[in-house]
Amino acid sequence: MACIEARGLRKAYGATVALDGVDLRVEEGRILGLIGPNGAGKTTALNAILGLTPYQGELKVLGLDPWAVRDQLMRDVCFISDVAVLPRWIQVSQALEYLQGVHPRFDRAKAEGFLAKTSIKNANKVKELSKGMVVQLHLALVMAIDARLLVLDEPTLGLDILYRKQFYDSLLNDYFDRSRTILMTTHQVEEIQDVLTDLMFIDRGRIVLSCSMEEFETRYTEVMMNPEKLEAARALKPMYERQVFARSVLLFDKVDRKLLDALGETRTPSIADLFVAVMKR
């Protein structure tokens, strides 16, 4: 069964169309990055998936209709977002107690284990913690939930490099396994390139690119050009061309790498480079 399945997902706020007929299918056990410029519809898509907003079209998450049964869905879905902040007044011990009380899949001992590795104390209130520590706390709470889908919306926004690195490390080492699915959005795409198994670009409410990371690596090639071979390369119809230190860098889609090796230095592009290429097209 697919973890998330959407067909013709639409959502409009007045005259603004946030989602314009999105089709997507996320299998279980994948880590999907949903990348898009500001206002592309990422958050709206996530909100629809989480049952936070009504929508038109068909959407099933773990076989359920999110808007109809959000509370039921949330037994198996977790969510960390820059806009879903922990309340400032709550004490760490209260948060643990409350989750233990209302969440059937929350394992308090596990959360306390994660927290023991940080400098967060049970008696701390959220307002006494730094931003990085609040995210650590939120992650500890969420990782102690035996969920099937984890949704991360800009989870590391505003964190320094150390916290960001640690965030993805603990996510992969202590949480992810093949039975879980992770769906994330972020603008810091370079950080998640090695984390993802699947990639999706969204722009103006539409999915403009969707591929697995294996596919990404075989399909796209970036070439730092030999200047004299530029014309030959352009004949192969690169999808994007840019200048780096006065040299042309061309990005190709589905062109044999052996062919390109003769034209200059080839490499797999970064997600960011591909993103720019797709958005500029």
Added chain:
Amino acid sequence: MSAGASAMEGVRETARTIPGTETLYWCVRRELWEHRAVYIGPVAAAGVFLFGFLIGLFRLPHQMREAIADPAKMKHFGQSYEFAAGAIMVVAMIVQIFYCMDALQGERRDRSILFWKSLPVSDLMTVLSKASIPFVILPVLSFGVVVVTGFVMLVMSSVVLALSGLSPGPLWTQLGLVQGAFGLLYHMVMVHILWYAPIYGWLLLISAWARRAALLWAVLPPLGIGVLERLVFGTSHFAMWVQYRFSAGMEAQAMPGTMPINPATQFTPGRFFETPGLWLGWMVTVVCFVLAVRIRRNREAN
């Protein structure tokens, strides 16, 4: 640890089922963690009152000697108990009003609403738990505080009288404090819960709906309707209706048959339940409640 191990093997443990009552219990506890004024308010009022009462106790032996000489004065002792009850109830009502206005707005103001929504707790359950504070928790709590305060006052008075060589007996037997407590309980259920219900419902609805300044939104539209009605039709039915809602408990004499005249002495629940205003009020309350749940379902952070 077992959960982690089984997750590694891809085998999910069956989750325990949490009954709705347990979820409600935790949601109410959550409210009390956040809004500590709910219990600090009435307890602080009682504390302040007891402090004043304690200082005033030096006059008690003298008053008791007068009351023994003139038994008609005995009933004056009961006044401080009524006063204590009144003070605690007023504080409880103020807390109730401010709680209701913040209940569903606070979580959007501090942007925690999406965190709460990321947990398996329905909007109905959330609003139910928040409504339970003005409808159940605060009345029960303030009643308990009133009873305990009265008892502490009695004990303190008895000690002072005993030290002055006087018998505290009359205080325990002649003031009718037990009947008074039952009268208060009756008054609370009838007036503060059943009769005032639409006020709490309205405030909760405004709290769910208004982005900010819940107090203004709660007060100005009814005021505006009253003024408009006066200007357009030259009547003031709406204003009367609102005033009646607030003052019915106190001015019942002016409107016979609508409210028990003095709830403490005249137990007339039958007539009270025949009042159309009571049922109309409850219809308004239910509508407000349903709307608050629907609005909360659609809401994100401010």
